[in-house]
Amino acid sequence: MNSKHSRNIGMAAIVASVLLTSGCQTTIEPWVKPYERDNLADPIMAMNRNPVSFSYTMHAFQAREGARGAEGGAGGGCGCN
């Protein structure tokens, strides 16, 4: 039962990831044009505006909490810095 359930999740993940990495790229047009990204490029929209302060603060919390990982945004941005 459990292994069948695991296989179903695995198949769903394969189908989803293949669709995500192939179909979407060719069928949906980017809806925010480069000239519309002034606001996104503003430093107040950065997920990690000050790396030196961010990494210290993350360390200060992590040392006192049981949880760890996935802190503070996925990095990257809008490719406009």
Place this chain on the structure above:
Amino acid sequence: MRVQLRVTGLMLKRSLIILICIQVLLMFAVSAMAAVLPQERADVMYHSYEGDGMSIDGPSVLVRKQFGNKVSVSANYYVDTISGASIDVLATASPYEEERTEHSVGVDFLHNKTLMNLNFTSSSENDFEARSVHFGISQDFFGDLTTLSMGYSKGWDEVGKRGDENFLEEAERQQFQLGLTQVLTKNMIMGLTFENISDEGYLNNPYRAVRFVDPTAERGFRFETEVYPNTRTSNAAAINVNYYLPYRASVYGEARIFSDTWGIDATSYKLGYIHTFGDNWLLDLRVRVYEQDSADFYQDLFARSAEFNFRARDKEMSTFSNVSLGLSLTYEHKFSQSSWIKKVTANYELDHLRFQYDDFRNVLADAPVGEEPLFEFSANVTRIFVSAWY
């Protein structure tokens, strides 16, 4: 049966991670859109933590320099000067002083419009040595609206103990990270992050102890060494959103869930608002709430010595919550584009934290065994730094 289910679950998770990695690598292979090197900047910071009988402060300097259009290097020097002792240590030992120094160097490389980075970090103190390497890869695609990033880190720790020359233990850590940043509208951006961390080796803190009931002891209890499992695997996932308001200000939020094989489940939520005053001033106000359940082998008071194979009384393993309120104030000055330095900021940041424990008692209080008041404390985390872009 439960062990079998957990093993099957872990195998499934690992298979999914590998599958996603393969898909992402395929995507990197077929997609070649814009990617940019990190901005050239230097930061000089003083940091301070005050709370729970501890005082930790020191400098941190981060410098990043670009070479040509393809290579950027960074170096960070960081020091913690620690004095005092937290409640866990005060229960069994005396306040102490020590220093931790951390060096890290990194290189970012832009190749065929794919951004890769490699970092090496070493941390040294009189009873602990840690080294780690990190490799990351990221790429913008889909008209630069989407950024995918992946990372892998490996770390090696050597754990010593003050006053015991013969004590030497080791631990290894590895981390997988997967991130997706998506532009949703011209005013909204969203990030999804997943991180899997696994540790193996000596994962205890050698200075911490568990307490157990002993009617023959003066206070009715005694302490003995903690014993942790020598493996730990954790998964964390987070979603965060930034939204640009109709005037020059933004709101941001983050939600994170966490679970590990020690039985700790945690959630955290953060909400912030950034306001600008003219072209030069920026104010960031934020609130963060964190909650966690205790590890399976955590107890504030064990019934007897060596009651279970694994036992812990670290307050970080207990059931607790904390709330933090923070503010950042930034003054920014821009120079002309022909100037060597393009921009300078001066920053003051403060977070005030309040921790409240549900099953960790203050053994320093004068009360019958197991009826001591629950522990709580406040702390201030301060950063003062200057940043320059060139």
